[in-house]
Every structure is written in structure tokens, then in C-alpha cells.
Amino acid sequence: MTDGTIINPPEDRPSSLWRDAWRRLRRNRLAVAGLVVLAVLVFVAAFGPWLTPYDFLSQNLDARNLPPSLGHPFGTDDLGRDVMSRVIYGARTAFLVAVLVTVVAVLIGVVLGAIAGFYGGRFDKTLMWVTDMTMSVPQLLLVVVINASLKQPISLWMEARYMETMNPLYRNSAIIDFVLVFGSMALISWPPYARLVRAQVLSIRNRPYVTAARALGLTNRIILTRYVMPNAVGPLIVAISAGLGTAMVLESAFSFLGIGVNPPTPSWGNMISDGLRVWTNYPHLLLAPAAVLAVVTVAFNFLGDGLNDALNPKGQK
Amino acid sequence: MNALLDIRGLTIDIDRDSGPARVVDGIDLTVAEGESLGIVGESGCGKSLTMLSLVGLLPNRIRATGGVADFAGKDLLAMSSEELRRLRGSQIGFIFQDPMTSLNPVMRVGAQIAEALVYQSGMAKPAAMERAAELLELVGIPSPRDRLMAYPHELSGGMRQRVMIAIGLAGSPRLLIADEPTTALDVTIQAQIVDLVRDLKDRFGMSVVWITHDLALIAGLADRIAVLYAGTVVEDSPVDVLFERPTHPYTRGLLASLPTLTDKPMSRLPSIAGTPPEPGRRPPGCPFAPRCALVTAVCTTSVPRLAPVAGSAPGHRAACFVTAGEGAS
Ligand SMILES: Nc1ncnc2c1ncn2[C@@H]1O[C@H](COP(=O)(O)OP(=O)(O)OP(=O)(O)O)[C@@H](O)[C@H]1O
Numbered sequence: 062m063t064d065g066t067i068i069n070p071p072e073d074r075p076s077s078l079w080r081d082a083w084r085r086l087r088r089n090r091l092a093v094a095g096l097v098v099l100a101v102l103v104f105v106a107a108f109g110p111w112l113t114p115y116d117f118l119s120q121n122l123d124a125r126n127l128p129p130s131l132g133h134p135f136g137t138d139d140l141g142r143d144v145m146s147r148v149i150y151g152a153r154t155a156f157l158v159a160v161l162v163t164v165v166a167v168l169i170g171v172v173l174g175a176i177a178g179f180y181g182g183r184f185d186k187t188l189m190w191v192t193d194m195t196m197s198v199p200q201l202l203l204v205v206v207i208n209a210s211l212k213q214p215i216s217l218w219m220e221a222r223y224m225e226t227m228n229p230l231y232r233n234s235a236i237i238d239f240v241l242v243f244g245s246m247a248l249i250s251w252p253p254y255a256r257l258v259r260a261q262v263l264s265i266r267n268r269p270y271v272t273a274a275r276a277l278g279l280t281n282r283i284i285l286t287r288y289v290m291p292n293a294v295g296p297l298i299v300a301i302s303a304g305l306g307t308a309m310v311l312e313s314a315f316s317f318l319g320i321g322v323n324p325p326t327p328s329w330g331n332m333i334s335d336g337l338r339v340w341t342n343y344p345h346l347l348l349a350p351a352a353v354l355a356v357v358t359v360a361f362n363f364l365g366d367g368l369n370d371a372l373n374p375k376g377q378k
Numbered sequence: 379m380n381a382l383l384d385i386r387g388l389t390i391d392i393d394r395d396s397g398p399a400r401v402v403d404g405i406d407l408t409v410a411e412g413e414s415l416g417i418v419g420e421s422g423c424g425k426s427l428t429m430l431s432l433v434g435l436l437p438n439r440i441r442a443t444g445g446v447a448d449f450a451g452k453d454l455l456a457m458s459s460e461e462l463r464r465l466r467g468s469q470i471g472f473i474f475q476d477p478m479t480s481l482n483p484v485m486r487v488g489a490q491i492a493e494a495l496v497y498q499s500g501m502a503k504p505a506a507m508e509r510a511a512e513l514l515e516l517v518g519i520p521s522p523r524d525r526l527m528a529y530p531h532e533l534s535g536g537m538r539q540r541v542m543i544a545i546g547l548a549g550s551p552r553l554l555i556a557d558e559p560t561t562a563l564d565v566t567i568q569a570q571i572v573d574l575v576r577d578l579k580d581r582f583g584m585s586v587v588w589i590t591h592d593l594a595l596i597a598g599l600a601d602r603i604a605v606l607y608a609g610t611v612v613e614d615s616p617v618d619v620l621f622e623r624p625t626h627p628y629t630r631g632l633l634a635s636l637p638t639l640t641d642k643p644m645s646r647l648p649s650i651a652g653t654p655p656e657p658g659r660r661p662p663g664c665p666f667a668p669r670c671a672l673v674t675a676v677c678t679t680s681v682p683r684l685a686p687v688a689g690s691a692p693g694h695r696a697a698c699f700v701t702a703g704e705g706a707s
């Protein structure tokens with residue numbers, strides 16, 4: 062017996078699973094393009110207030126509905142506000158909502174899906190029933206219902222807190238909007254993650270290495286967290302990437318319909334909605350936010366596809 | 379010798395939609411302290427399920443429905459799942475068939491060996507890693523300290539099986555159950571693994587149960603061999619006696635199908651015609667009767683019991699009306 066039976070040279074070792082995936086991802090041009098776009102988005106969302114040439118709220122009634130120019134690359138809107146500044150601020154909204162919604166949805170989905178898949182039984186049956194129900198009702202309808210039924214109690218509670226503390230934060234209607242948008246979106250977004258994780262766990266829990274871990278006398282909790290879940294993250298990462306894009310589109314859709322983020326807080330959705338009313342005269346008011354939303358969504362899809370191929374090199378069909 | 383493991387009348391049923399189907403039908407096996415028992419038998423005869431049932435690892439919808447399995451004086455089949463969990467790894471170790479898939483692909487091998495020591499025996503992490511390196515050295519892995527940080531896919535099949543053995547040994551079990559641990563390996567590596575397990579067994583005084591299809595391979599490892607057919611033990615014998623005087627027609631068939639050096643090249647080996655009965659579709663008499671050349675009337679109506687083979691060495695038992703009973707030939 063010699064060292065010759067060991068396949069890879071030692072310097073190739075640490076964390077080579079993720080490094081291999083990263084190498085494959087880097088070879089995929091579309092995925093890299095998506096990654097770059099999203100990096101720009103994150104940067105803009107993080108540093109927006111320091112990047113915008115104008116305040117997103119400041120109106121200039123002498124400079125209304127201007128077409129794109131050097132001073133206003135995306136033009137101005139009907140109140141003379143700089144459209145680029147508003148699009149940048151909209152990125153902040155979109156990103157904040159998408160990340161928070163996805164984090165909450167993934168947390169709920171992973172915990173419920175993992176428990177259901179691993180332990181099965183009545184909990185699993187109930188969870189599948191709930192996800193079936195949630196996923197069979199149109200999302201918009203669900204959000205409208207949740208919004209309608211939560212807005213009243215939350216507003217009342219906020220008002221009561223305001224009376225108690227006199228903290229003006231409780232009268233900030235933007236906070237209520239955000240809480241409602243997040244809350245209802247998270248409530249409709251977790252079922253797909255739960256199903257994905259459950260399916261993963263179901264297929265992994267009977268793999269030989271899980272049986273081997275049981276034969277070692279490890280507890281269920283350790284087997285689930287150290288043997289099952291780490292092997293389920295690949296598809297989950299792909300789903301999260303796609304899910305972030307979907308959440309951004311959802312936020313825009315709700316704001317477009319006037320049930321999401323309300324003016325004057327800029328959101329791509331409410332900018333598109335405003336732009337749509339006047340697009341024959343001022344197409345830039347519709348084009349700017351719509352184009353940015355489209356580019357970002359496509360970027361998320363490219364990245365998701367790239368991740369899928371990078372993380373499942375054998376699963377290319 | 380004291381029996382460490384004593385299985386009597388074990389039955390295992392699969393819960394099918396059409397009703398329960400019996401896969402293991404009254405198995406009797408004993409393993410003495412420090413003894414190694416080889417279990418051979420065709421695919422699907424219930425070897426793996428028998429061993430998994432001992433430690434509560436049967437798959438869903440499969441249950442041990444009868445019998446006792448005394449391990450060090452306690453009935454395993456009557457233990458709670460928590461008691462069994464504590465027993466696994468520390469008292470009864472396992473080595474599985476496929477070293478390619480029996481290691482967690484995203485965990486370094488050192489961590490996988492240390493796992494049982496940390497979570498089961500409460501050993502501190504650094505001490506557990508130290509012990510993991512010792513175990514790797516023990517199973518013959520070169521530069522064990524470097525290998526601790528390797529991922530399974532960076533090791534060859536033989537290396538991985540050595541890692542599996544190290545994991546199986548980590549808790550210093552009294553009984554090591556190896557379920558076809560060499561089936562997936564090259565012939566030369568197979569022999570190395572058999573030698574390794576024999577060495578370790580002698581060194582630690584463990585008992586070993588070694589499941590295999592390959593009679594020739596375990597001839598050098600086992601003290602005794604039990605031949606399983608369709609969920610029952612048809613013959614149980616000290617290893618040399620079995621090769622000298624195979625008694626059950628099925629065992630004779632198995633031995634006849636082993637290649638020998640005197641065979642003409644490319645000549646066909648004899649094989650046993652027919653297939654074993656499906657679980658739940660056992661014939662009323664001897665389960666081997668439909669394939670047996672020596673079948674008589676009684677074979678198709680009553681089930682033969684495992685009984686001492688007349689005129690053979692002590693400890694040699696077979697279940698056959700024709701070849702094993704008093705006055706049988
Ligand atoms: N999870 C399962 N679900 C349903 N039937 C099963 C399951 N596992 C095993 N069986 C059935 O139980 C019988 C015995 O299986 P077992 O795995 O014990 O066979 P074995 O003797 O170990 O065979 P092999 O040599 O192929 O490993 C087989 O007929 C098999 O079809």
C-alpha cells in the first residue's frame with residue numbers, strides 16, 4: 062500500500078467542494094454578468110443616499126417632466142424630482158424588501174421543511190396541506206387579504222404605542238407599509254422553500270452516510286444539522302437566488318397596485334405605475350424604473366442558473 | 379466461550395399494502411465473545427435486515443416481530459430506541475458496504491471519525507481529533523495527520539473503507555458488524571481489508587460478524603459460518619468443517635460454484651438453478667425444496683429444523699431432512 066492510492070495531491074484539499082463550484086461559476090459568462098449587476102445593485106442600495114445627485118424628495122417645479130439630459134440622466138418626473146435619484150432610492154427599497162422577505166421566508170421554510178421531511182408523520186401531513194393551500198391561492202389575492210385584515214389592527218396598535226410613548230416613530234406610516242409588505246410577502250413566500258427543503262431531506266435521510274451516522278449512535282438533532290442539512294444547501298442556494306428576484310418583482314407588483322410601498326417613498330413599482338399613466342408623453346418615466354427592474358430580474362435568473370450548474374455538476378440534463 | 383450475541387427465533391416482517399410479508403423467518407445465531415462469524419447467502423435473503431434489526435435501524439415499515447436477541451445478557455429487541463442509540467457505536471459498531479456513499483461528502487474525514495467520540499462519549503474536540511489520527515494510523519492510512527483534513531472524495535475506495543473501519547472502531551465496540559465491506563473494492567484491496575479486520579479483532583478481542591456473498595474471502599477470517607437461505611439459517615458450522623463436509627444441498631451448491639485452480643479455463647461453473655422465494659411467498663415445506671435436486675415428499679410438506687449433523691463435528695448443524703438427520707447420507 063502506497064501513497065499512490067490517494068487520488069488528489071494534498072495542496073488541492075481544503076474546502077475544495079466550494080472552490081470547485083466557484084470555479085465552474087466563474088466559467089459561466091452569463092452568471093458572472095448577473096453577479097456583476099447584482100454587486101452594483103448592492104453597492105447602490107447600500108450607499109444610495111451618498112450617491113444620488115439630488116434628494117429623492119426634493120421637488121423643482123421649474124424642471125418638471127424633463128427628458129434625460131446630462132444633469133438628469135433619467136430625466137425628471139411630474140413634480141420635478143430627479144428620476145435617477147428615485148430609481149437609486151427604489152433599489153434600496155427593492156433590496157431591503159427582497160432580502161428581509163427572503164430571509165424570513167427561508168428561515169421558516171428551512172425549519173418547517175427540515176422537520177417535516179426528517180420526522181415525517183402528522184406534522185409533515187399538516188405542513189404539506191398548508192403549503193398546498195397557500196400555493197394554490199393566487200399570491201396577489203392572498204396579499205390583499207392579509208393586508209386588509211392586518212392593516213387595521215397594526216395601525217391601532219401603533220397608534221396606541223404612540224399614545225403611550227409619544228415616539229413619532231409609531232406614527233410613521235412608511236413603517237406600517239414596510240411591516241405589512243414584508244409580513245404578507247414572507248407569509249406567502251415560505252411554502253416553496255419548505256417543500257424544496259422537505260424534498261431534499263426526504264431524499265437525503267436514507268442515504269448510506271445518514272444510516273452510517275445513525276449506526277454511530279448520533280442523535281437525530283446532530284444527524285439532521287450536520288449530515289442532512291449541509292447536503293441540502295446546494296438547491297437551496299439556487300432557490301434563494303431565484304427567490305430574491307421574485308421577491309423584488311413581487312414588491313414592485315404590490316407597489317404598482319398600490320398595496321405595497323406608498324408614495325412618496327420611491328419603489329420601482331409605484332414609479333412604473335405613475336409612469337404608465339403618462340408614458341405616451343414622457344416615456345422615460347416608465348422606461349427608467351422598468352428597465353432597471355428587468356435587468357435586475359434577469360441578472361438573478363442568470364445567477365440562479367449558473368449556481369444550479371455549478372453546484373450540481375453531475376445533474377446537467 | 380460465552381455467547382456475546384444470542385439470536386433465537388428472530389422474525390422480521392415487511393409491512394406491505396397487501397399485508398405483512400415475512401423476510402426473516404426464525405433465525406437462530408450466536409456469536410461468542412471474541413469469535414468471528416461469517417454470514418453468507420444469496421442477495422435478498424435477509425442478511426442486512428437481520429443485523430439492522432439488532433440495533434433498531436430497520437427501514438420504515440419493516441419490523442422485527444418475534445424472537446429474542448440477547449446481547450451481553452440484555453434483549454436488544456426489547457430496548458427503547460434511546461437505549462439502542464447509546465449502544466450503537468459504543469457497544470456495536472458497523473461497517474457498511476459502499477465506502478463511496480457511506481461517508482458524509484461535505485465533512486472532513488477527521489471530523490467524521492471524531493464525531494462519535496465528541497457527541498457520544500463527550501470527549502473534548504482536540505482529544506477526539508488526536509484519537510482520530512491514532513485510529514487512521516491503526517487502519518493503515520499513511521500520514522494520518524494530513525488525512526484528517528481530507529474530504530471523502532479525495533480518497534480512493536480502499537482508503538475510504540479504511541476510514542469507515544476507523545469510524546466503526548472509534549467507540550471501541552465489543553461487536554463489529556461488517557455488512558459486505560469489500561464488495562465494492564478491487565480483489566487485492568479486499569484481501570487487505572480482510573487482513574486488517576482480522577488483525578484488529580485479535581488485537582482488541584472484539585467479536586466480528588462479517589456478511590458476504592463470497593465464501594472464499596471469509597474462509598480466512600471467520601471461525602464459524604452461518605449459511606442463510608430465504609430468511610432462515612440452513613447450515614451453521616465451524617469454518618473448516620463446512621468446507622470439508624458441506625451438508626445442506628444449498629451449501630453444497632454454493633461451494634460447487636466457487637472457482638478452483640483445477641478448473642479448466644473458461645469452463646462454466648455450476649450454478650444453482652432457479653431463484654429463491656419472494657418474501658411472503660414461501661413454499662409450505664423447506665424453502666429450498668423447489669430448487670433442490672435431493673427433494674423428497676416430506677420436504678414439500680414440513681419445514682426442517684436446524685439440527686446437529688449426524689456423525690459430524692460438534693457445533694455443525696444443518697436444516698435438511700435428507701442430508702442432516704439420523705441415518706441420512
Ligand atoms: N427498505 C426496504 N423496503 C422494502 N423491502 C426491503 C427493504 N430493504 C430490504 N427489503 C427486502 O427485504 C429482503 C431482505 O433484504 P436484505 O437487505 O436483508 O437482503 P440481503 O441479504 O442483505 O441482500 P444483499 O446481499 O443484496 O445485501 C429483500 O427481499 C429486500 O427486497
Ligand SMILES: [Mg+2]
Pocket residue numbers: 425426427557
Ligand atoms: Mg445486504
